[in-house]
Amino acid sequence: MQPIATLEQIMETTIEPVSDRVFDAAVWENGVRVGGPKTDDDWKLVQANAMMLAETSNLLLMPGRAKDDAGWPTRTQAMKDAALEAARAAEAKDTDAIFTAGGHLYQACLGCHLQYVPQLAAPPAKR
Numbered sequence: 001m002q003p004i005a006t007l008e009q010i011m012e013t014t015i016e017p018v019s020d021r022v023f024d025a026a027v028w029e030n031g032v033r034v035g036g037p038k039t040d041d042d043w044k045l046v047q048a049n050a051m052m053l054a055e056t057s058n059l060l061l062m063p064g065r066a067k068d069d070a071g072w073p074t075r076t077q078a079m080k081d082a083a084l085e086a087a088r089a090a091e092a093k094d095t096d097a098i099f100t101a102g103g104h105l106y107q108a109c110l111g112c113h114l115q116y117v118p119q120l121a122a123p124p125a126k127r
Helices: 007-024 040-060 071-091 095-116
Strands: 027-029 032-034
Touching (some): 007 040, 007 071, 007 095, 040 071, 040 095, 071 095
Antiparallel strands (some): 027 032
């Protein structure tokens, strides 16, 4: 197997859109649930997107893509674990559990971005 897409392409075309579907499954504003899945098909779509996110972890670990041998696999595993947690929550149609999984997913993504995308962690440049 050989990588075809760049990491940036994988992030933009796969990870971002499917993770957004997971995040959108449990949105709360001022203590009130807004949006989210309502039908069985809606829940299946959330589950499918969570599974795709978990599957994408394999793409991130292909030879030639890993940024290093320590942090990268650990951070990728955290994303995979959170995505699988979200898939289980969607299968159970459990909004509270998917909200919790979304928090775990957010933390996994943030940790990776802080480590491997330094401009996200740096304060804005002064003008």
